[in-house]
Amino acid sequence: MGRVSLQPPTVSAMPVNLDRSEQVPAAAPATPTATASPRDLINPADVLIEGRNVSVFYGHHEAIIGVSLAMARNHVTAMIGPSGCGKTTFLRAINRLNDLIPGCKVTGELLISGNNVYDPRIDLVNLRRQVGLVFQKPNPFPKSIYDNIAYGPRLQGIHRRSELDIVVENCLRKAALWDEVKDRLAASALSMSGGQQQRLCIARALATRPTVLLMDEPCSALDPIATTKIEDLITELRASYTIVIVTHNMQQAARVSDFTAFFYMGYLIEYNATSAMFTNPIQKQTEDYVTGRFG
Amino acid sequence: MSHHLNDLLEELRAQVARMSTLVLQSVEQACEAVFNADGKLAQETIDLDQRVDEAEVKVEQSAIDLLALQQPAAGDLRFVTTIIKVNADFERIADCAVNIAQRMLPLSHQVDYHVPADLRLMANTVLQILRDTIKAFNLRDEALARHVIKSDDVVDALYHQIVQDMLTMMESDGQKANRDLGNIMIAKNLERIGDHCTNVAEDVVYIHTGRIIRHLHAV
Known part of the structure; x- marks a missing residue:
């Protein structure tokens, strides 16, 4: 198994327009080597999140091994791979949620807007405000729908009801939930359906005005209708947020993401435009995984 | 991997192989009918087309089912989507054989x-x-596919030569215009078969490499 070595961050590829229609021209003679890395497709000025030789250790176990990749602002990046490949570990490293795990150590650099999130001077509260996380299972607070959304803004010092009302409505609208709950904002969030609860969690994550939204298998506990709503939501939110999604559902990765990273045993095996990953992957391991021939 | 998906892909491959055998038989019969001015064989070629049409529909249904139910990706996706195109090209080749046979009947x-x-x-x-x-196609032989693409130039050159010859003959002896026109139409259909073969060969290259080489001058 070969480690993927992306271009060093200081060596920038030729800037290419990120207009999706130009990323992979339909009739282009795209040889595999021509799309070896999304760096060739991502204008360096559009990079928001960048890992540079990132390794994550749980004690002596190296769960992520020297991963370098750049994620584009206002795009959706999917991370796929079999269980235990390190994709969720990498996702949680982005907002330092792994810090809570005893014995966890991160080496290398993980930059957001050029700032290393592992710099000791970084304000963790501010980082997690900027980088929202939606978990696998909906986890609304045992409070009202309104208070779930208002929770973060209140912590940030917003207490005026009129201001909070605006935040709550905006976030619920962005999460495509407002019309369903506007008449019962005082009801318990736990009374909502699973799909609604997950959209509430997304709305809650949006309330702190993040720039990045991390999603860890956000639809794995939802039925197909609720899944479709979340996927539509991801597509709409892309215009305003940079989204990173971990999913076991490869068709979901294909449907919602612009770029896809394939992890295996802690290595980043391939990272490319999603259309290329699912039609003409470069690495044989990627081909085997997306066609179900793995193992 | 999913054994079921593998089985379905193999079955699809086998269906196209069986269909291509019918198509080859159809073109061979049509050519034989021309070589021997054999009206009976020409009629058999026309009758054979129904079996080709039925095979085409079966292949298309199987390919669409496979796309909808198995959602293949990467090389499998390229294979199945290409099958749909190749299937249409093979069916059109058989139609050209029928056209040749129909032209041959009065001749x-x-x-x-x-x-x-x-x-x-x-x-x-x-x-x-x-x-x-x-x-x-059956062996996924990219080198042979590229050879097919290059060979089409020979067919085109022969077609233009035949048209020129027939026009000259029509000018010198208008009494045989029907025969000469029939020969031109037979040549035209042979030329179309060459074009369809080129399409299939380009699709074989796509299955193998993921590169779309259609409309590119450099092969």
């Missing part, structure tokens, strides 16, 4: 009909290209 009643040498050469060339095309 076979002419006692003095002899196939022109260049038309015989063109038919044999196209038959070999079709055999190579089917072989390249």
